[in-house]
Amino acid sequence: MSDDDDNLINEPTSQMPVVSPTDSRVTITGADIAADVYDETLLIDPATLLPHWTDAPTGQVPIVVAREAADSDDPWSAIPAPAWREGEADWVAHEDQFDTSILAGEVREDTARPWEFALPDEVADEEVVTDAPRPEPDRIARTRRSITSNPLAGRAVRQSNDRNFGRATLTGVALAAAVSAVFLLGAKPVLVMVLLVLSLAGAEAYAGFRAAGAHPATVLGIVAILTLGVAVYNKGLGSVGAISVLLVIFGFIWYLNAGRAVDVLDGLGATMFVFAWIGIFGAYAILFVAPHNFVSGHGLSYLFGAMVLTVANDSGAFAIGRQYGKRPLNKLLSPSKTIEGTLGGTLVTLIAGGLFLPLMSVWTRTAGLEAAVALSIVVPLGDLFESMVKRTIGVKDLGRILPGHGGLLDRIDGLLFALPTMYYFCHIFKLG
16 A cells, blocks of 8 residues: 555544445545546545534535445345435435334334323323313304302302391281281282282393393393293193293394393293293182183182291291201201201191191181191292202392392292192182
């Protein structure tokens, strides 16, 4: 080997190794010598040399790919020699041979999708995860507040009135005297009184639903309750279906231009619910005073008897439960109502049915006791039903019109269940 060869091999160089496409030997060349010297014995082609490190960059990214062997007789030709991608054709020709998966790190599971990735535990713990459904763009978000484990949480709950036993007693006595005086005046004044009470009770119920975020058609609902009362007085129960259909139709018209800010289904549902609860159930009171139901004219006595038994049950349950009540009747719906109070109310109702109702000529002691048993079952159910409604919409009292008692609906909730019970009781046992 010549001195030039020794210098060629031993002299440090700043260039990267060059691989010849036609020879498996690797030769390290110096920058100055490689540019001027071409030795046929070394099979070095200056055209394949890498640019000098001082030259401007070309922007090409070299990568080693497999090329076909030049000599098929060479036993090593089965193993393709590496080569640099030099032109655009190399990128196209060898695209199928280069598998980018070899650059990947950890192999993903087959179930993984390209847009999913796992976060570190400490990052995942910091994320706030909520299961609240997002409203779809084309769906109206409900205006009613969502129900949670505590229905009163987050609600604008009305504070209950201070329950003073003396005040409640005075209010109850005055109310009983006023109602008794109206009954002495005849059927028409009773009809007016019933319509007034039902309309006020309906207004209280609609106000409660509005407090919960619903949008009932309050005016339309009250008009429907009054219309139903007048229609039942003149035409009987057959008018219930007609008024209900009209309420649905006019309710649709009512919400026709409500816009997207109102939950129409929730509002119309609340409107129909109050109408059925107060309007239809309360209409049975009007059936007692309607002239075509009790030809003997004793309907007022049976209606008054139903009211007496309801008041007896409520008063007995309140007084005895307040004094001796310990075990709640239904802790979820109404923790203040106790089993002891319910039993006490039943006892007072039986006393009123066996002793007070027979003082009226149309009532016998047997009929009074039977009616007392029936109403002792349904009146507490009416109280619990209203408690369920109030707890659902998140209010303590639906009104404050009666001092010491709360709202008017709080006083007739049991009576609303007692009215249809007493009406069918009278027809089953052929009273009247």
